[in-house]
Structure formats: structure tokens, C-alpha cells
Amino acid sequence: MGLLDFLRAKPRNSASVAKDRLRIIVAQERNGRGGPDYLPLLRSELLTVIMKYTKVDIEAVHIELDHEGGQDVLELSVTLPEHSPPAR
Amino acid sequence: MTEIIVVTSGKGGVGKTTTSASLATGLAQRNHKVAVIDFDIGLRNLDLIMGCERRVVYDFINVIHKEATLKQALIRDKRLDSLYILAASQTRDKEALTQDGVEQVLDELRQDEFDYVICDSPAGIERGAHLAMYFADRAVVVVNPEVSSVRDSDRILGLLSSKTRHGERGDGGVPAHVVVTRYHPEKVAEGDMLSLEDIEEILGLSILGVIPEHDSVLTSSNQGIPVIHNPDSHAGLAYEDLVARLFGEDRPMRFLDVPRKSLLKRVFGG
Ligand SMILES: Nc1ncnc2c1ncn2[C@@H]1O[C@H](COP(=O)(O)OP(=O)(O)OP(=O)(O)O)[C@@H](O)[C@H]1O
Numbered sequence: 001m002g003l004l005d006f007l008r009a010k011p012r013n014s015a016s017v018a019k020d021r022l023r024i025i026v027a028q029e030r031n032g033r034g035g036p037d038y039l040p041l042l043r044s045e046l047l048t049v050i051m052k053y054t055k056v057d058i059e060a061v062h063i064e065l066d067h068e069g070g071q072d073v074l075e076l077s078v079t080l081p082e083h084s085p086p087a088r
Numbered sequence: 089m090t091e092i093i094v095v096t097s098g099k100g101g102v103g104k105t106t107t108s109a110s111l112a113t114g115l116a117q118r119n120h121k122v123a124v125i126d127f128d129i130g131l132r133n134l135d136l137i138m139g140c141e142r143r144v145v146y147d148f149i150n151v152i153h154k155e156a157t158l159k160q161a162l163i164r165d166k167r168l169d170s171l172y173i174l175a176a177s178q179t180r181d182k183e184a185l186t187q188d189g190v191e192q193v194l195d196e197l198r199q200d201e202f203d204y205v206i207c208d209s210p211a212g213i214e215r216g217a218h219l220a221m222y223f224a225d226r227a228v229v230v231v232n233p234e235v236s237s238v239r240d241s242d243r244i245l246g247l248l249s250s251k252t253r254h255g256e257r258g259d260g261g262v263p264a265h266v267v268v269t270r271y272h273p274e275k276v277a278e279g280d281m282l283s284l285e286d287i288e289e290i291l292g293l294s295i296l297g298v299i300p301e302h303d304s305v306l307t308s309s310n311q312g313i314p315v316i317h318n319p320d321s322h323a324g325l326a327y328e329d330l331v332a333r334l335f336g337e338d339r340p341m342r343f344l345d346v347p348r349k350s351l352l353k354r355v356f357g358g
């Protein structure tokens with residue numbers, strides 16, 4: 001690495017941004033695979049309902065299918081904003 | 089009036105999605121209302137390049153199947169208010185994309201007064217590629233300076249003039265612009281890569297823009313920010329020139345010469 005590169009201090013290298021983005025999206029997509037056929041639409045509709053009642057950023061919503069002791073569990077977690085006013 | 093522009097190539101991996109993302113962004117930066125649609129059913133990727141992969145709730149096929157309204161499925165860009173993305177579906181069922189369905193979505197975008205609809209075509213000449221170009225008013229054919237890409241683009245130019253709605257109406261088909269991407273001035277200078285003149289001569293069309301091979305394309309896709317947003321990137325600037333030329337602005341081609349390393353850079357690296 002040259003001196004110029006060093007001085008041109010990049011805040012964060014783009015490969016690590018890529019890795020974080022991929023980790024999340026790949027996990028989300030793997031999670032849906034092999035699940036029930038209705039899962040993608042269920043996810044879409046759940047998101048729609050959540051957005052109807054709250055103003056959360058859609059990226060703060062996690063919908064996951066978990067396998068626990070032979071059972072499938074649908075996990076939904078929503079990080080609400082600090083003072084979350086109703087959407088309407 | 090809504091103008092539908094297809095970004096197509098025949099050959100895979102030449103830069104269609106990169107071009108679609110920057111073209112759509114460049115048009116929206118000029119305050120036009122733009123929708124960019126991923127036609128690559130089963131292999132959604134435009135969302136990643138646009139940086140909205142976690143905001144996809146409904147997709148193109150959901151709209152065609154009436155599981156969602158178009159309004160619900162359009163994702164508004166984080167940076168530009170007049171830019172919207174319609175993601176491809178992840179379904180394996182490619183039959184899900186129908187001509188009627190595509191037409192309905194495009195008609196609705198017309199009613200919603202979009203100025204431009206950019207259709208990011210999948211590679212190949214199958215259903216997805218066919219439907220991406222079928223309703224187009226204009227085409228951007230992406231070519232790499234490389235034998236198979238040039239041959240495939242000629243094939244695509246043929247399809248644009250016959251297997252499209254304009255072609256079937258007999259009005260000369262879809263007018264096409266050629267955009268050369270991943271251009272290496274060094275390799276051309278060394279005689280190892282087709283030059284712009286070579287490509288123009290073979291295709292019989294003039295070239296609207298040349299995007300140099302540049303690392304910034306990779307860092308931009310890592311970050312999910314179309315490269316045209318990067319004012320330090322030669323590729324981004326070349327895309328900005330291309331958009332300007334679409335509006336008739338006279339922008340000379342640049343970044344075609346072998347870059348000479350400055351003394352400072354030779355000493356300090358970079
Ligand atoms: N000007 C460029 N400089 C460097 N890399 C580039 C450039 N243009 C595109 N690429 C890289 O080439 C690869 C393919 O690009 P892209 O996904 O846009 O092609 P595509 O034609 O959409 O592919 P597909 O046919 O699979 O849909 C990507 O890794 C992209 O980062």
C-alpha cells in the first residue's frame with residue numbers, strides 16, 4: 001500500500017460492508033428455502049401489516065423460521081423506534 | 089410520455105445490471121421519475137446493486153399474480169425520491185413472467201406518469217430477455233470488447249428489430265444504442281482487445297458510451313451504491329456522460345487513453 005492510500009483514510013473497506021450485507025441477505029434467503037411454500041407471501045404480508053401500524057424501518061424487522069426439536073418456529077422480531085408514533 | 093428502455097446484451101456478465109442501476113440513477117438525478125425493473129426471474133440481483141435488498145417486500149411476480157399492488161412492490165430509492173425499484177422474484181418458475189403481466193405493469197407505470205422505465209434484462213435470449221425487450225421504445229445494448237460478446241450483441245440487435253412490438257408493427261424495430269463496458273485502454277493499446285472502431289465497424293452502429301474497467305465498480309456494488317454516485321470514479325463519470333448524451337448533450341468520450349502514472353503516484357504508490 002502506498003503512502004497516498006494510507007493518507008486517503010477510507011472509513012471502512014467496502015469488502016466488509018459487502019460481507020455484512022451478504023451475511024444478512026443470504027441468511028434470510030436460506031432460511032426461507034425448504035420452508036413451507038406460503039412462507040415468502042406470509043413474510044410479505046406480515047411486513048405489510050407491521051408497516052401499517054408502526055413507522056419502523058423495514059430493515060429493523062426480522063422474520064425467521066427456526067427448527068427446534070423437530071418443530072418449526074416462526075420468529076418475528078421488530079426493533080421499534082424510541083418513540084414510535086402510530087403510522088396513522 | 090413514458091419511455092421504456094431495455095438494457096440487454098445476450099451474453100451474461102457484461103455489465104447490464106451495473107448499467108441499469110447507473111442509468112436509472114442518472115435519469116433520476118435529472119429529476120425524472122424513474123422505475124428500474126429486474127427481469128432476471130429466479131436470480132434477483134439489481135436489489136443488491138441498488139442497495140435495497142432488505143427492503144424488498146413484494147416483487148414483480150407478486151404484482152403480476154395480483155398478490156400485491158404495484159404501489160406496494162415499488163421500493164423507493166434511499167437517495168433519490170423520484171427513483172423506484174421493482175425487484176425480481178426468487179421463484180424458480182420462469183413461466184410466472186407472462187407477456188400480459190408485463191404489459192399490465194408497464195401500462196400502470198405509464199398511468200402513474202413515470203418518465204422512464206429501465207428494464208434490466210437477464211442474459212440469454214429466453215423468455216425473460218424476450219419480455220424485457222418486447223415492449224421497449226429504446227434499447228441499450230451492453231457489449232464488452234471481446235469476441236463472444238460482440239457476436240451476441242449483434243444477435244440481440246437482430247431480435248430488437250424483429251421480435252419486439254415495434255418490430256412486429258414493422259416500424260423498424262427498437263432503436264438501439266451500443267454501450268461498451270469493461271474497456272481496458274492498456275489492452276487495446278497492446279493490441280489484445282478490440283478497439284471501439286473495431287466494434288463500430290462490426291456492428292455497423294456508433295457507440296453511445298464507453299465505460300472503462302475500474303475497481304470502483306466493485307466497491308460500489310459492495311456498498312450497494314450505483315457507481316454513478318461516485319464522482320471520483322472514472323466509470324461513474326463515464327456513466328454520467330452517457331446519460332447526458334441521451335439528452336443530446338455533446339460530451340466527448342474520455343478515459344480511452346492509457347493512464348500515465350504521475351511522478352507523485354510512482355513515488356508514493358496508488
Ligand atoms: N466497468 C466495469 N469495471 C469493472 N467491473 C465491472 C464493470 N462493469 C461491470 N463489472 C463487473 O462485472 C460483473 C458483471 O456485471 P453485471 O452484474 O452488471 O453484469 P450483467 O450483464 O448484469 O450480468 P448477468 O448477465 O449475470 O445479469 C460484476 O462483477 C461487475 O462488478
Ligand SMILES: [Mg+2]
Binds near residue numbers: 104105106209210
Ligand atoms: Mg444482471
